[in-house]
Amino acid sequence: MDEKVRLKGTPIKRFDETITVERSSTAKYAWTAGQAISRFLVELKKGKLIGRRCNKCRRILIPPRMYCESCFRATDEWIYVEPIGTVNTAVVSYITTTREKLEKPLIIAVIEIEGTGGSGLFHYLEGVNPEDVINRKVFGMRVKAVWKPEAEREGSINDIKYFVPITGGEEK
Amino acid sequence: MKMNINLKNRVAIVGAGLTLFRRRLKETPKELAWAAAKMALESAGLELSDVDAVVIGTAPDAFDGIHMKGEYLADGSGGTGKPVMRVYVGGGTGVFTPIAGWWHVASGLFDVVLAVAEEKMSPAMPHPQSVFAHIWDPIIERPIGPNLIWIFALEMHRYMYKYNIKKEDIARVSVKNKRNALDHPAAQLGAKITVEDVLNSEMLVYPVQRLDISPVSDGAAAVVMVSEHIARRITDSPVWVEGVGWSLDTVHWTGRDLAYPKYVECAARMAYKMAGITNPAREIDVAEVYDPFDYKELHHMEGLMLARKGEAPILTREGITERDGDLPINPSGGLLGVGNPIAAAGMMKVTEIYWQLRGEAGKRQVKKPVYTGLAQAWGDLMQVGTVIVLRAG
Amino acid sequence: MSWDKSGDPRILRRWFGDMEVKKHIYTMGIAGEIFMKNLKDKGVITGSRCDECEVIFVPPRSFCEYCFSELTVYEELEPKGYIETFTIVYEDYHGERLEKPLIIALIALPNAVGGIIHYIREVEPEDVYIDMEVEAVLKPRDERAGNLSDILYFKPT
Numbered sequence: 001m002d003e004k005v006r007l008k009g010t011p012i013k014r015f016d017e018t019i020t021v022e023r024s025s026t027a028k029y030a031w032t033a034g035q036a037i038s039r040f041l042v043e044l045k046k047g048k049l050i051g052r053r054c055n056k057c058r059r060i061l062i063p064p065r066m067y068c069e070s071c072f073r074a075t076d077e078w079i080y081v082e083p084i085g086t087v088n089t090a091v092v093s094y095i096t097t098t099r100e101k102l103e104k105p106l107i108i109a110v111i112e113i114e115g116t117g118g119s120g121l122f123h124y125l126e127g128v129n130p131e132d133v134i135n136r137k138v139f140g141m142r143v144k145a146v147w148k149p150e151a152e153r154e155g156s157i158n159d160i161k162y163f164v165p166i167t168g169g170e171e172k
Numbered sequence: 173m174k175m176n177i178n179l180k181n182r183v184a185i186v187g188a189g190l191t192l193f194r195r196r197l198k199e200t201p202k203e204l205a206w207a208a209a210k211m212a213l214e215s216a217g218l219e220l221s222d223v224d225a226v227v228i229g230t231a232p233d234a235f236d237g238i239h240m241k242g243e244y245l246a247d248g249s250g251g252t253g254k255p256v257m258r259v260y261v262g263g264g265t266g267v268f269t270p271i272a273g274w275w276h277v278a279s280g281l282f283d284v285v286l287a288v289a290e291e292k293m294s295p296a297m298p299h300p301q302s303v304f305a306h307i308w309d310p311i312i313e314r315p316i317g318p319n320l321i322w323i324f325a326l327e328m329h330r331y332m333y334k335y336n337i338k339k340e341d342i343a344r345v346s347v348k349n350k351r352n353a354l355d356h357p358a359a360q361l362g363a364k365i366t367v368e369d370v371l372n373s374e375m376l377v378y379p380v381q382r383l384d385i386s387p388v389s390d391g392a393a394a395v396v397m398v399s400e401h402i403a404r405r406i407t408d409s410p411v412w413v414e415g416v417g418w419s420l421d422t423v424h425w426t427g428r429d430l431a432y433p434k435y436v437e438c439a440a441r442m443a444y445k446m447a448g449i450t451n452p453a454r455e456i457d458v459a460e461v462y463d464p465f466d467y468k469e470l471h472h473m474e475g476l477m478l479a480r481k482g483e484a485p486i487l488t489r490e491g492i493t494e495r496d497g498d499l500p501i502n503p504s505g506g507l508l509g510v511g512n513p514i515a516a517a518g519m520m521k522v523t524e525i526y527w528q529l530r531g532e533a534g535k536r537q538v539k540k541p542v543y544t545g546l547a548q549a550w551g552d553l554m555q556v557g558t559v560i561v562l563r564a565g
Numbered sequence: 566m567s568w569d570k571s572g573d574p575r576i577l578r579r580w581f582g583d584m585e586v587k588k589h590i591y592t593m594g595i596a597g598e599i600f601m602k603n604l605k606d607k608g609v610i611t612g613s614r615c616d617e618c619e620v621i622f623v624p625p626r627s628f629c630e631y632c633f634s635e636l637t638v639y640e641e642l643e644p645k646g647y648i649e650t651f652t653i654v655y656e657d658y659h660g661e662r663l664e665k666p667l668i669i670a671l672i673a674l675p676n677a678v679g680g681i682i683h684y685i686r687e688v689e690p691e692d693v694y695i696d697m698e699v700e701a702v703l704k705p706r707d708e709r710a711g712n713l714s715d716i717l718y719f720k721p722t
């Protein structure tokens with residue numbers, strides 16, 4: 001098919017150029033969190049990060065699952081981990097979920113939780129400038145979770161407000 | 173993984189069809205499917221009554237707003253009263269559809285299979301973006317409010333960091349593909365742009381800018397796949413399916429190596445083994461590599477082992493991936509230039525390799541003689557790779 | 566399994582959410598647009614003809630699913646037909662008893678493939694029968710919008 005072939009298709013700029021019908025979808029869902037994520041949420045509410053350990057590959061799975069997808073066996077035990085990790089990757093979002101312009105850019109990161117053998121959390125990063133992301137200073141940075149006040153926690157991933165850099169000398 | 177490569181039937185592609193790719197098309201999804209399927213059949217010199225079975229590929233039902241999308245599309249895809257199946261592996265669907273068509277024929281079950289891919293993204297309001305919100309874990313990830321661009325930006329930035337890649341070397345992909353698309357009759361976004369245009373385009377989610385991304389589109393594509401004895405009868409230039417491969421990585425993407433698409437490598441190894449390819453960078457003459465974002469073309473070239481890790485940007489900078497280069501990549505213009513009606517976009521890549529291997533791509537025809545080509549797609553939560561290797565007959 | 570399942574409702578959680586797509590806008594397509602335009606402007610039902618297969622599709626289609634030909638011949642038909650099959654609905658969406666039962670029918674047109682699903686009114690449920698001849702009652706022309714609601718219902722001829 002060379003460049004001169006005329007293909008079918010009738011482009012329209014706007015929907016009012018043709019006859020349309022509209023329908024709204026009102027599907028609402030209640031997702032069961034299951035055994036592993038339920039416990040994870042309950043612990044988040046307490047200000048704790050918990051994972052499941054697989055004794056075969058020795059990973060700690062976060063978010064936890066009752067099975068290890070690599071070894072294909074049931075995981076062995078619950079284990080608390082410090083909400084501390086290193087930045088695996090980070091970006092600066094100038095847009096919202098629905099693509100509207102953000103007034104203050106948002107930094108989003110994948111944080112590899114320490115001591116888990118590679119489990120990452122997808123969360124917000126505060127206390128760093130967009131420049132730190134752009135000049136790649138943020139990669140490998142040690143960060144810790146900042147929790148919402150206990151009264152505001154509801155058993156959600158958002159009970160962690162965001163992660164912030166651990167400044168020099170600070171100990172966990 | 174063990175795999176039987178001694179399959180019953182050799183399979184050829186003998187016809188291909190496309191519709192225009194546009195932001196909004198008036199046709200219904202099934203009218204689009206019909207237009208592509210009809211063109212594919214006519215180009216093969218076959219009629220609907222010659223078709224034994226139909227494979228349909230289409231991505232989430234929520235774009236078109238029609239559940240049972242495969243069933244809905246069946247009459248427009250030539251499936252009435254025939255064995256029909258729909259396949260769906262997210263963005264990987266467009267290449268997975270002819271893979272499914274291939275096993276229908278290779279197994280010896282059917283002689284003539286029509287493989288049709290369609291996507292109409294424009295119905296979803298206010299923006300198809302809201303449909304993408306449903307690919308994440310609803311409990312752990314969606315409450316963070318992710319935009320689809322976020323996760324690709326995260327992956328892109330990790331890739332840039334690991335191999336110390338400059339943004340301008342990624343932007344070259346967008347420049348090349350949009351320019352190539354100027355010669356593609358289906359193209360939505362063919363354009364002459366510069367690296368500076370990309371770098372100056374609206375910053376969405378650093379490092380992703382507006383001109384790094386393929387558009388939202390409506391469109392359809394189709395190919396006709398037949399067994400060897402039919403191919404020998406109806407054409408002098410069949411395009412043989414020499415290898416197919418597909419692979420899925422874990423959905424827990426935050427624990428993955430984001431700088432390297434291992435799942436693409438797994439899919440490619442499967443296809444290469446079947447095709448008897450041991451040195452892909454030397455043996456593949458032309459490739460259509462999945463490019464919904466410009467960095468993805470580079471990422472995938474490396475996963476396909478067409479470039480060493482971190483070196484695809486160098487090949488691009490040196491012009492090797494241009495149409496007149498040693499390893500032309502996306503001579504069609506890719507998703508960045510032709511458009512991205514998801515399943516149809518992946519299938520468009522297969523049609524391009526088909527036309528390239530037959531020497532029928534007109535102004536898009538790559539300069540060097542080509543015998544072996546590859547099309548690849550990718551999708552789901554950045555976790556699926558689908559690869560097809562084609563060879564001129 | 567090496568773990569005990571919890572059945573404790575204080576531990577087991579649910580998470581609520583929705584599908585954020587506000588709405589879908591569907592185009593009628595090539596054949597659908599002609600059908601709706603003709604219904605709106607002329608008060609007729611349109612079909613498309615496949616000469617190859619000697620059939621008329623109602624509503625019309627732009628291609629024939631039997632022989633894959635493109636269909637370009639449209640025929641305007643009187644909005645009349647007969648009941649191919651029907652059902653009587655006694656409850657609403659929420660399971661509440663309807664004051665008056667609703668008759669829903671597939672109305673076929675002579676010699677056409679397909680038909681139109683619509684309400685049957687101006688007849689009691691016990692008097693409806695398969696093959697009953699019916700005709701469309703349309704909205705006044707200036708109230709018609711180019712969708713299936715331009716037909717209010719069908720009634721016995």
Ligand SMILES: [Zn+2]
Nearest residue numbers: 054057068071
């Ligand atoms: Zn394990």
Ligand SMILES: [Zn+2]
Nearest residue numbers: 615618629632
């Ligand atoms: Zn026909």
